[in-house]
Amino acid sequence: MLSELEGAIMLEVHMRRRRTAFQVRSAFLKSVTSDWSGSAGSVYPAIKRLEESGYIQRTTEIDGRGTQTLTATSEGISALHKWAVDPDLSAVITSDPFRTRSDYLSSLPAKKRKDALDAIRVKLADALIEIDNLLDQDHILKQSANELAGQLLRMRIAWLDGLNR
Amino acid sequence: MLSELEGAIMLEVHMRRRRTAFQVRSAFLKSVTSDWSGSAGSVYPAIKRLEESGYIQRTTEIDGRGTQTLTATSEGISALHKWAVDPDLSAVITSDPFRTRSDYLSSLPAKKRKDALDAIRVKLADALIEIDNLLDQDHILKQSANELAGQLLRMRIAWLDGLNR
DNA sequence: TTACTCATGTAACAAGTTACATGATTTA
DNA sequence: TAAATCATGTAACTTGTTACATGAGTAA
DSSP states (O other), X not given: OOOHHHHHHHHHHHXXXXXXXXXXXXXXXXXXXXXXXXXXXXXXXXXXXXXXTTSEEEEEOSSSSOOEEEEEOHHHHHHHHHXXXXXXXXXXXXXXXXXXXXXXXXXXXXXXXXXXXXXXXXXXXXXXXXXXXXXXXXXXXXHHHHHHHHHHHHHHHHHHHHHOO | OOOHHHHHXXXXXXXXXXXXXXXXXXXXXXXXXXXXXXXXXXXXHHHHHHHHTTSEEEEXXXXXXXXXXXXXXXXXXXXXXXXXXXXXXXXXXXXOHHHHHHXXXXXXXXXXXXXXXXXXXXHHHHHHHHHHHHHHSOOGGGHXXXXXXXXXXXXXXXXXXXXXX
């Protein structure tokens, strides 16, 4: 089964029909939801693995720059589908730094707590604005993901507001 | 700054006043929100690091079993607080397998999509029942975390329902 | 006495991060 | 022509996973 990073790379390559490793990296680097750092040391080896598994095909362009265009093979598309629809993977609750801290934060004495929560709310509001801006633009391929990220932030803010009352 | 795993270990040790490494591991292993696997190979080295940083103190009990009780030092408590209230860490949007798949799932043709979403909804409902059961019990120290995990699952289910309409 | 739980740890392996290294093309 | 961007990759290091190794205490 594909790893989360491998699946995300396959998604980029397949959904956009063709991508270079550099474009995949850039997408991760720019993503507001910092799912993956997009570090060269993770993306290039992962693509190498996907190629060795026969999920990705590489075509070297004749542009002197050595640009390599990646496309998903039919086996790659199958593997991607299997990975994407697996119900267990979609039900997993992964680590959330906000959730990890929530009980500690709510246990703080009122004054200290208010200061901490106010600073956090500011950052959450900033992040939300950034995501809402994205939703106003094109980004058709990431619309649901950005929508869900926005909902997550709103959920956190609502939780903070519930505490301070 | 503490890593997420180190912070979570400090939280366990500090919030419960004293813990053995085994108890910390067990808490992670049993946790419904599978934030950390609780593997021995991650917990024991992390505790070693925390001890070397002077954040945790180790007392070996005289029970023949070699049980080692861990307590947080005052430096450890300071580091924990700094880590817990850092606004940037609370605003981070970490990887979410459900969100990663959301755009792919919504792009599927109606029939295929319905089958996939139905299977996922079943798993989400199961996970939600498990969390709601936990909330009915004691678990005072993890109440907020479990509450937020439940809200996350409800959010996913609502998103699925929105698609199938 | 057998099985389970409590208890600590290491070794091999896999995967990710940061930093480095290199060079072509484009834009100001 | 200098700076930014496009483009690919490796090396050292850190962290985490799986599996192994060991042994004491407890309950059936």
